[in-house]
Amino acid sequence: MTVGQQTQRRLANRFYGAVMNFFQETGALAYFAARFFREVIKPPMEFRELLRQCYNVGNRSLMLVVVTGFIIGLVLTLQSRPTLIEFGAVSWMPNMVGISIVREIGPVITALICAGRVASGMGAELGSMRVTEQIDAMEVSGTNPFKFLVVTRILATTLMLPLLVVFGDLVALFGSALVENLKGDVSFQLYFNTVFNALGYGDLIPATVKSFFFGFVIGLVGCYKGYFSKKGTAGVGIAANTAVVTASLLLFMVDFIAVFVSDIFYEL
Amino acid sequence: MNQRTHIPYVKNGTLQKDPEGRKVVIEIRDLRKSFGDNHVLNGFNLRLYEGENLVIMGKSGSGKSVMIKCLVGLMQADSGYIEVLGKEVNTLDRAQLDTLRADIGFLFQGSALYDSMTVRENLEFPMRRHKEKLGAFADTEPMVLEALENVGLAHTLDLMPEELSGGMKRRVALARTLILKPKVILYDEPTSGLDPITAKEIIELMRSIQKKYNTSSLIITHDVDCARVISERMVLLVDGINYAEGTYAELSSDKDPKVEAFFKK
Ligand SMILES: Nc1ncnc2c1ncn2[C@@H]1O[C@H](COP(=O)(O)OP(=O)(O)OP(=O)(O)O)[C@@H](O)[C@H]1O
Ligand SMILES: [Mg+2]
Numbered sequence: 316m317t318v319g320q321q322t323q324r325r326l327a328n329r330f331y332g333a334v335m336n337f338f339q340e341t342g343a344l345a346y347f348a349a350r351f352f353r354e355v356i357k358p359p360m361e362f363r364e365l366l367r368q369c370y371n372v373g374n375r376s377l378m379l380v381v382v383t384g385f386i387i388g389l390v391l392t393l394q395s396r397p398t399l400i401e402f403g404a405v406s407w408m409p410n411m412v413g414i415s416i417v418r419e420i421g422p423v424i425t426a427l428i429c430a431g432r433v434a435s436g437m438g439a440e441l442g443s444m445r446v447t448e449q450i451d452a453m454e455v456s457g458t459n460p461f462k463f464l465v466v467t468r469i470l471a472t473t474l475m476l477p478l479l480v481v482f483g484d485l486v487a488l489f490g491s492a493l494v495e496n497l498k499g500d501v502s503f504q505l506y507f508n509t510v511f512n513a514l515g516y517g518d519l520i521p522a523t524v525k526s527f528f529f530g531f532v533i534g535l536v537g538c539y540k541g542y543f544s545k546k547g548t549a550g551v552g553i554a555a556n557t558a559v560v561t562a563s564l565l566l567f568m569v570d571f572i573a574v575f576v577s578d579i580f581y582e583l
Numbered sequence: 584m585n586q587r588t589h590i591p592y593v594k595n596g597t598l599q600k601d602p603e604g605r606k607v608v609i610e611i612r613d614l615r616k617s618f619g620d621n622h623v624l625n626g627f628n629l630r631l632y633e634g635e636n637l638v639i640m641g642k643s644g645s646g647k648s649v650m651i652k653c654l655v656g657l658m659q660a661d662s663g664y665i666e667v668l669g670k671e672v673n674t675l676d677r678a679q680l681d682t683l684r685a686d687i688g689f690l691f692q693g694s695a696l697y698d699s700m701t702v703r704e705n706l707e708f709p710m711r712r713h714k715e716k717l718g719a720f721a722d723t724e725p726m727v728l729e730a731l732e733n734v735g736l737a738h739t740l741d742l743m744p745e746e747l748s749g750g751m752k753r754r755v756a757l758a759r760t761l762i763l764k765p766k767v768i769l770y771d772e773p774t775s776g777l778d779p780i781t782a783k784e785i786i787e788l789m790r791s792i793q794k795k796y797n798t799s800s801l802i803i804t805h806d807v808d809c810a811r812v813i814s815e816r817m818v819l820l821v822d823g824i825n826y827a828e829g830t831y832a833e834l835s836s837d838k839d840p841k842v843e844a845f846f847k848k
Contacts, residue, residue, distance in 0.1 A: 440699075451657050452695040456759075457681040457712035 340561075347539045351469055354462050361467050368471035376432045376479060380425050384483035387420060388412065388490030396498065405499060412491045413510035418518050421484040423570060426529035429476060430562040434537035437468055438558030441541025442551035450542070465542060469534035476530030477523055521577035528569050536562040605632040607666075608767055608799045609654065614663035616649055623649050624660075625823035631767070631801055636793060638802045638810045640845055641820030647803045648692060650820070651769045654801075655687055656680050668766060681712060688765035688798075692772045694756040696744040703740050706730055706759050730758040733795075734788055750781035754788065761792060770802045774809050786812055807846060819845065 392412055399405045441464060444450050453460040492506040540558040544550045609631035616624040623646035631637050641647045652658035654665060656672050665672045670683050696705050706727045731737045734754040744752060753773065760768060773789060774782035786809055793800055804810055810817060811831050819827045819834065821841050827834060835846045 444697075447693055447698075448691045448695040449697050451652070452689070452691055452697070453708075454657060455655050455684050455687070455689045456709035457684050458708070459677075 343543075344535065344539055347542075348535055350461065351466060351535070354459070355466050355470065357462070361463055364463060364467045365470055368467045369475050371436075372429070372433050372471050372475040373479070375436060376425075376429050377482070379428050379432060380479050380483045381486050383424060383428060384421070384486035385490040387424060388416065388487030388492075389494055391415070391420075391487075392491040392494040396494070408491070408495055408499075409501075409506050409509035410513040413488060413513050414518060416487045416491075417484055417514055418522050419570075421487060422480050422522055422526050422529060423566070425480045425483045426476065426526070426533065426566050427563060429472065429479065429530075429533050430536075430559055430566060433472060434533045434540075434558045434562040435555040437534070437537030438540040438544070439551055439555035441465075441468075441538060442544030442554035445542065445544045446546055446548065446551055461542075465538045468538050469531060472534030472537075473527055473530040476533065477526040480522070480526040480529075517577075517581065521573065521580070525570065525573040525577075528573065529566055532565050532569055533562050536565060605634070607631070608633050608668060609801065610664070610666040611650075611654070612664040614650065614653060614665065615661045616646070616653060616658070617661060623823060624653075624663075627663075627820065627823060628825050629818060631799055633799055634797055636800050636802060636813050636815050638804060638814035638817045639820055640805055640807075640810060640817060641803075643805065645820050646823060647820055648771055651689075651771060651801065651803065654769065655684060655689060685763055686766045688760040688763070688768035690753075690756055690760045690768070690770045690773055692775060694744075694749075694752040696752055696756055696759070698744045701741050701743055702731070702736075702747075702755055703727055705744070705755065706762055709759060709763055726762060730762045731755075733761065733792065734758045750777050750784070753777065753781075753785055757785070757788060757792075761796075764796060766798060768798050768800045770800060770804075772803055772805070774804060774806050779808075782806065782809065789813060805845075 392408065395408070395411065396405065399408060399411075441450075444464070450460045450464070453463060488507070488510060492501070492503050495501040495506055496503060537558045540554040540561065544554040607630055609629065611627060611629040614624050614627040614629075615622075627646075627650060629639075629650075639647055639650075649658060653660040653663075654667060654672065656675070660673075667683060668686055670679070672680070672683070675683060696702075697708065700708070707723055710723050710726070727740070728737060731740065734757055736751060736754055736758070739747060739751065739755065744755070747755065757773070770789065773785050777785065789800070789802070790813060792798070802809075802813060814831055817829065817831055817834055818825050819842060821827075827837065827839070827842050829837075834842055837843065
């Protein structure tokens with residue numbers, strides 16, 4: 316075999332391994348999700364833990380969502396102003412910014428922030444609980460750790476993400492309104508009136524539904540990576556890291572599908 | 584305890600039989616477990632009689648932790664028969680297993696305290712699911728205090744685990760293990776990673792608790808001093824089988840190199 320052939324073969328092997336790995340991982344994640352749906356309907360419900368996790372999700376990401384939202388609203392408006400002025404369409408600013416934030420930017424940015432903060436946090440937390448045998452300790456003390464740790468966390472992200480998105484959207488719109496108010500003499504009232512008139516159910520419902528799915532993905536991936544973390548402290552780091560990467564990738568896929576599906580509904 | 588009829592020393596995978604016919608609390612027969620090509624347990628046998636302190640010794644990586652994890656259903660054995668308190672572990676469903684686990688105390692090798700919870704919450708945790716054992720509206724506070732007092736740490740009630748030293752953590756973990764007054768206690772290296780003085784304290788605690796509640800204990804250790812102090816009977820786990828069984832004195836005077844290796848200074 317020539318060197319070229321060897322390299323070729325090695326590359327092929329590597330590619331094959333990566334593809335197999337991808338499918339294995341996807342299968343395991345789907346199985347994990349199925350287990351979530353099986354366990355979530357079974358009593359007893361861990362309400363206290365669920366509340367605690369909801370608080371954690373909000374606490375970890377709210378500040379970041381607010382700051383990022385504000386800046387994005389501000390920058391988006393500042394940068395599109397010259398172009399819109401050129402076309403004499405600056406009065407369309409609230410419509411354009413409002414729709415792009417509510418339909419796409421708000422949910423995606425909020426979800427990405429949560430993937431970075433919450434999914435990695437869950438990966439690390441559950442990972443270290445796995446490594447230090449805390450999950451085993453729960454199991455032997457008669458509490459189903461999947462229900463106590465995983466189900467509550469996935470529910471918490473699923474419920475909290477839409478709330479965070481609404482929050483992020485409002486702050487982003489406020490940032491945009493601030494620019495318009497200072498540079499274009501548009502009152503806040505007029506700005507928000509225009510935005511809300513421009514938004515229809517066709518914008519709000521898909522965005523909200525999408526946010527629930529984003530939340531589910533974040534919780535699912537974070538918990539999956541942590542729950543099956545490899546032994547050792549290195550395993551915890553890997554769990555936290557891959558949780559962010561996988562969650563972000565999956566978020567974009569879900570977003571792509573969501574846009575596709577809501578497009579179909581528009582045509583009807 | 585010393586008036587008991589002597590149990591004859593046995594070797595090479597045979598089981599010691601108790602001439603007094605005490606109740607068998609744990610029975611393991613021909614337990615096998617491999618991880619890929621790593622054959623950890625190759626037909627391990629064990630019998631724990633009621634009220635005794637049995638020490639299991641084995642080298643690091645010989646499968647001691649794997650063995651007790653199979654015992655409580657945390658790990659699935661490849662084959663073999665496991666019976667705890669008269670129940671065959673592999674045939675139980677989740678609810679039955681949980682009921683059985685209320686009677687088994689498990690002290691983990693690294694304490695395994697829940698680090699997002701206070702000491703109090705750690706101790707209350709095992710009681711959440713075992714209300715039926717305690718009565719649905721039982722006040723847990725006195726039990727938590729009693730358990731903490733048993734290990735001499737009543738003042739740590741509202742501390743977080745990270746604020747405790749390693750030895751204190753082990754004692755809190757011991758309190759958590761004992762809070763449901765289990766009939767059998769499994770200790771996975773209760774003294775590992777502790778200085779000799781703290782280790783001695785833990786051993787004393789284990790003995791006093793054993794006397795107080797008359798539990799049966801399975802103690803995993805590679806600390807020879809610990810084994811000498813606490814064991815009535817010992818099992819050496821070598822090459823995945825119960826290589827030799829007997830008292831500390833019998834085992835430590837055996838000339839078999841595999842046995843001798845444990846007691847060499
Ligand atoms: N989940 C697992 N996956 C793969 N191999 C494992 C797993 N758990 C244990 N092993 C292997 O089983 C063997 C026995 O491990 P075990 O933890 O029982 O050792 P041990 O006797 O408790 O040692 P120590 O005294 O160091 O705690 C080791 O070789 C270990 O690599
Ligand atoms: Mg071990």
